[in-house]
Amino acid sequence: MTESPTPVVSLRFAPELWLFLRSRDRHESVRAAQDGTASLGHLVESLGVPLTEVGPLETAGRRVQPAYRPSGGEVVRVAAVGRPQQVPGGPAAGFLLDVHLGALARRLRLLGVDTAYRNDLDDDELVRRANAERRILLTQDRGLLRRRALWLGGYVRGSAPDAQLADVLDRFVPPAAPWSRCTACNGVLAQVAKAEVEALLRPGTRRTYDSFARCRDCGHVYWHGAHHRRLESIVAAALGGSGRSGGD
Structure with a gap:
């Protein structure tokens, strides 16, 4: 009996965020394993990108939050934080x-x-x-x-x-x-x-x-x-x- 392959999510980071990625991941799309429980925010940070530097997250044409749990096969666009950044205060x-x-x-x-x-x-x-x-x-x-x-x-x-x-x-x-x-x-x-x-x-x-x-x-x-x-x-x-x- 063969095991099912681990589901993966494709993350497409804005070029402004590439400096946080490992050199081998600095390309158009990065694949991250999804165990079914990890949030999108966790996947992003597991690749080295702090959420403080992240702007809108989008999958299938809709905005999602860092707490969103993507399914295997999804493609998520990860934008850089907007400039000028709007902050509380x-x-x-x-x-x-x-x-x-x-x-x-x-x-x-x-x-x-x-x-x-x-x-x-x-x-x-x-x-x-x-x-x-x-x-x-x-x-x-x-x-x-x-x-x-x-x-x-x-x-x-x-x-x-x-x-x-x-x-x-x-x-x-x-x-x-x-x-x-x-x-x-x-x-x-x-x-x-x-x-x-x-x-x-x-x-x-x-x-x-x-x-x-x-x-x-x-x-x-x-x-x-x-x-x-x-x-x-x-x-x-x-x-x-x-x-x-x-x-x-």
Whole structure:
């Protein structure tokens, strides 16, 4: 007596999702074994694609949810998440970045984007804090994005901080307000009179500069120093030189 062959489902991933697949699976259609109980979401993630990166799922011309259980022989189209992505809380939703994205965190704060970051949080704490504060968890850890407890996350594409910043801005389109947040702690900056911070300044800074801002949380003092031109170029490149701000 011969055994019946294991039913399979054909998954057709959008090209934008191929980076998550094994090299041997990066082609038009990927076959996944279906034991009769696995959900579509489980099949997708078993191939390495986090559901946070997945958009509409479609089979036989109709939309289905990740909980749907496909039958053997079905063909499912798996789209990438739409851009800009609509998220609960709207464009103003804050971010939480994992330990490896410190340079990206500083750039987002430079643009005035609400960005939480610490370099001592483990995965469990990252998920707990993202959920508690309703922040979007940004990471390049695919396993972290596949945690069922995580309310919302996003994979950051790119290896260089500027490329990562461009990816986050393109996907989530957060409102920008450059020079309004502390790059060290994410606190809000407030303009202060020179007399209020003069005692904290080095002699050369006191002689050369007259306009200052101070973080309301950590007290860090900012001014347009010698490095400001480089920071301005980062802001201009990130915003396309259009002067976009305040969510425009």
